Amino acid sequence: MASIYQLKPAFQRLLRPLVRTLARSGVTANRVTVAAVVLAFAVGAALFLCAGHRVLLLLPLALFVRMALNAIDGMLAREHGQASKLGAILNELGDVVADAAMYLPLALRPEFPAVPLVVLVVLAIVVEMIGVVGVQIGASRRYDGPFGKSDRAFMFGALGLVLGLGAPSGAWLGWLLWTLVGFSVLTIVNRARHALAEVGAKEGNA
Template sequence: MSIYKLKSSFQTILRPLVGRLAASGVTANQVTVGAAVVSVAIGALLLVQPLPGLFALVPLWMFLRMAFNAVDGMLAREHGQQSALGGYLNEMTDVVSDAALYIPFALVAPFSLPWIATIVFLSVLTEFAGVLGVAHGKGRNYEGPMGKSDRALLFGAIGLLVAMFDTLPDWTWHLQPMACVLLIWTVVNRVRTGLPDGDTSDI
């Protein structure tokens, strides 16, 4: 199960806005790149000024970023803007944006850089595993339990806690290894789902 399953309901809400954006000449690739620029800017700001209150930007932007991601996909599919370049931009900007938004949490005790770096690496691996399903005719794979939307919820909640209380309790350290286990589970799920039928006997 993944929060990604709620995406269709989110898209229904956004569809009128997407229609207006398309009519005004906004392109899917512009939305994709714009979301990545904002993500990197917020990540850079938190690295330079890791003030607890600024971490409130993370949950706010995580929600808005989900909207941006839904909008660019709908512009591409429903308004004739699909392109090979768009596919590359989608995948590359997602992993860059995730890394930019996760890394500042290494500055928040009890989190640490080695664990956050591991989470970033495994997050990239989950998206890589999801994309590889296309090569086997399975399509892009979004299996959970720790897909992009789930990670957005996790880090958004942590960012909100930091902003509200200025610090995190010691027990939250355990969220790091737990996230890593869930990410590895996600990679396995995506590989299993993405393999050709009948080719899972060794897993």
């Protein structure tokens, strides 16, 4: 199913000149990965500590920067010979930790209903875990939609923008979050199904 992740190649083309400059300057992929996690914790702390809806405007800005950092670290690893086992661990673990650090503090804010938000964050961890499990069973790392990491970032960024500009929260937000919970469950099923189908196709061709 369609996902914002499919726009990643076009985004990478825009970032490639910057990535070349960073590589020449000695910036490493692992440092960029860690920077993305530090950014997530800083924004999460601000969301927890700062009252008032304006702080939610940090979300779209920070999520865009984090998305760029995630693309940059991958390009540095693949295109500039910086791939490593440590980098693979940092990349997968960093995504999950950064999501939790940035999104869970929203459950303590008055604008967001806590229960669906926490369920959504927990399922986000499962979504990424299923993607990695595909590799363990002999498939590729699965990025199937409809609600992967990039889609979550877009949705939370949009909510931060709308609520940060003063739109009233209400029952609509709870319904939206539960809908996204449903999309997350569908994403888990899709990733597992496609991983199994990929393995089955390989075994059939063996």
